Amino acid sequence: MTLARLKEALEARGIPVLVVAPDYPATDAPFDRSVERNMSVPFLLYPEIRLAVPRPFALKKTLDAFRPTLCHLATPANLGLFGRAYCLRRKIPIVASYHTHLDRYLDYYGLGWLLPVLTEYMKWFHRPCRMIYAPSEETIRHLERLGLGPNALFSRGVDTGRFHPRPPEQVHAVRRRLGVREGETLFLYVGRLAREKDLDVLADAVRGLSDDVLRRSRFVLVGDGPHAEEIKNRFAGLPVVFPGFLRGEALAEAYAAADWFVFPSSTETFGNVALEALASGVPVIGSAAGGVTSFLEDGQNALLVPPRDPNAFRQALETAHRRPALRRRLAEGALKIARSRSWDAIFDRLIASYRAVLQETGVAAGP
Incomplete structure (x- = not known):
């Protein structure tokens, strides 16, 4: 692209x-x-x-x-x-x-x-x-x-004409389509389903969530790749949806429907998908490593944790779920940095x- x-x-x-x-x-x-x-x-x-x-x-x-x-x-x-x-x-x-x-x-x-x-x-x-x-x-x-x-x-x-916040009625319709129930926190990932994306870290973090957070969370992993089946097996039994590869308006709607974007990868040279999430008004939970650190700032538009640390990622997920006011503040920072690109x-x-x-x-x- x-x-x-x-x-x-x-x-x-x-x-x-x-x-x-x-x-x-x-x-x-x-x-x-x-x-x-x-x-x-x-x-x-x-x-x-x-x-x-x-x-x-x-x-x-x-x-x-x-x-x-x-x-x-x-x-x-x-x-x-x-x-x-x-x-x-x-x-x-x-x-x-x-x-x-x-x-x-x-x-x-x-x-x-x-x-x-x-x-x-x-x-x-x-x-x-x-x-x-x-x-x-x-x-x-x-x-x-x-x-x-x-x-x-x-x-x-980032194309802010395509990736931008959507009206509440559109967001609700997309969330229902993705199987997200009322009151659930929607965590979204977009990217290849491949080993180098560190999705094993995300799976371990989700599996370690406290029962009350796990019951009220939904994880949507958009994409496909060489290790799709292997990764799906890692998430077996967890509240995870795999809608496959999305593009165009369907992808833009999925971004805007999320509460948080999760991106555990520590190998990125830049991380276009994280910037697309910011443009959609969605803060990021990610690794403090690689090219994403050029535009993700901990406490400003993201929660950043040490790379390949499932426990730190789990803590960030719990913080994100329990503090909706934090999400709203980081979403403002997300839009600010995206509009400057x-x-x-x-x-x-x-x-x-x-x-x-x-x-x-x-x-x-x-x-």
Whole structure:
């Protein structure tokens, strides 16, 4: 979604852009009609992610016709490797964006032994890059520790036209649809159902709640992923609803219907879903780790606890349930920070950085 918005922002400023991406079966990606799709296969460890199989001659022909002056690599996988090689051969300046802490995911999949190999690969892959864009200051510090750079901030905004508080009658209707009874506190999670999201911490925290809080709480986990069944089993016997993957208005309504947004993940480079919750007037209970700390403030718009600490998360859930006045105060702080996150300002800064890279390399910046 961020890359779709970037494409729209570039075109709105008169800058031609070509997106090269894997093919996703039955995709409804927002830029689907104007993207250069490549055949893909499911990634073995994570079938929802597709690995592209580029057609070198056809793709070279397409790129040669487009005549790019700047190459922005958004993945270190197959397409990123192709783009890197193509632009190096043609002496086109390269920048990259860092979206995912792959190194922090390894332990969740029993692959911690691969960390030195992955680190060296990431250093090699990014070596030609004139700039690496990261979504948060915490991520920039992480890249610096890995020896990657130079780095610049490419933060994230939120669409307040879509994500915003809703009128009470709409909220009540959505809550009834989600099976929330009158007087229950609705805790919402949105995201992948995957190990690296630390949902085991949430499950342990919920299981440890006092009986009176558990009886009057409802947890709704929106999303799907490679470990959906495993995660559902962790929550067996608890007041939890799994509505599956939601998008568009249905997703925006779910946010606005919640009392609290729960986000135990400690591996985020930014955490777009937490910002969407804030824009909906919903404070967050989350981990004081990762990129979310760039906009979540304990006691201002969130309750933050140490990462991977089920007992601390349980205490925060109990506090949230017992203190509705706290929720109302933090909701005001949530709306305040969300409304300050303008996509236009973020893209203006990114495009100014693009132009600086082109100027440094002696390439004409174009429109």
